Amino acid sequence: MGILNVTPDSFSDGGLYDETEAAVAHGLRLVAEGAAIIDIGGESTRPGSEPVPVDVELARVVPVVERLAAATDALLSIDTTKAAVARAALDAGAGLVNDVTALRGDRDMAALVAERGCPICLMHMLGEPRTMQVEPVYDDVVAQVCDFLERRMAAALAAGVREEQLLLDPGIGFGKTLNHNLLLLRDLDRVVALGRPVVLGTSRKRFIGALLDAGPEGRAGGTAATTALGVARGAAVMRVHDVRPNVEALRVAQAILDAGEREADADLSREVR
Numbered sequence: 001m002g003i004l005n006v007t008p009d010s011f012s013d014g015g016l017y018d019e020t021e022a023a024v025a026h027g028l029r030l031v032a033e034g035a036a037i038i039d040i041g042g043e044s045t046r047p048g049s050e051p052v053p054v055d056v057e058l059a060r061v062v063p064v065v066e067r068l069a070a071a072t073d074a075l076l077s078i079d080t081t082k083a084a085v086a087r088a089a090l091d092a093g094a095g096l097v098n099d100v101t102a103l104r105g106d107r108d109m110a111a112l113v114a115e116r117g118c119p120i121c122l123m124h125m126l127g128e129p130r131t132m133q134v135e136p137v138y139d140d141v142v143a144q145v146c147d148f149l150e151r152r153m154a155a156a157l158a159a160g161v162r163e164e165q166l167l168l169d170p171g172i173g174f175g176k177t178l179n180h181n182l183l184l185l186r187d188l189d190r191v192v193a194l195g196r197p198v199v200l201g202t203s204r205k206r207f208i209g210a211l212l213d214a215g216p217e218g219r220a221g222g223t224a225a226t227t228a229l230g231v232a233r234g235a236a237v238m239r240v241h242d243v244r245p246n247v248e249a250l251r252v253a254q255a256i257l258d259a260g261e262r263e264a265d266a267d268l269s270r271e272v273r
């Protein structure tokens, strides 16, 4: 899953048309690099960020979804907490809803997803983006994240969403310290054991910067390490900015996981060093 943030800080200044153009071009670049899904977002959820009015978010994302739907077969995901934005994006050609509030933000979201029958990603977050990194505390972060996801799955089912629609995400960086993030990655198989496909969003996040003492641009290698580990633990979708290195990490990690099953494969029987 390639990340397409249609937010003002993601693109250099210019009018809405230019921003749409740049966003569509970037989305197509993500597909060319190997993304099967493009996650389009018009509201930043960075720690400390403020909410964006619905009309602003609609104006940012809907033209981009429309244009990408016409230009690619990749699955388009709408990263929003607002039902009105999700509805407009689904109408414009999106096929997946990525709601970082796990259906807690907008009371109309669950009914919309139930009605449309599209996949929905339920993510764990402690608190809200404005305040979530202010001293997050857990007794047992992995158990509490799993418990939260189970409760949100139950709430979704009670609202008429079908189990097959659900994706789960431990919400790396959303109300978590460095150690919380590392524990969730180490024990990701426990999230996978909840029985639905797991989405992993580690890309360029601060915990990688803290480990490597690197700014966002210097975190692609660290992100690729989480992708390789994530696939080994059973994650299904990696949400990333830098598609190429993560596709490469995924392909190599998958070949290692499949070793033995593919001995007859002529291509893999070549002598390679």
Ligand code: HH2
Binding pocket: 003, 005, 007, 041, 043, 044, 045, 046, 079, 098, 100, 121, 123, 169, 171, 172, 199, 200, 201, 202, 239
């Ligand atoms: N992380 C971000 C946004 N949306 N969705 C899911 N399912 N999982 C995540 O980990 C996740 C997410 C934050 O990352 P980014 O898009 O880089 O930043 P911003 O929210 O500031 O646009």
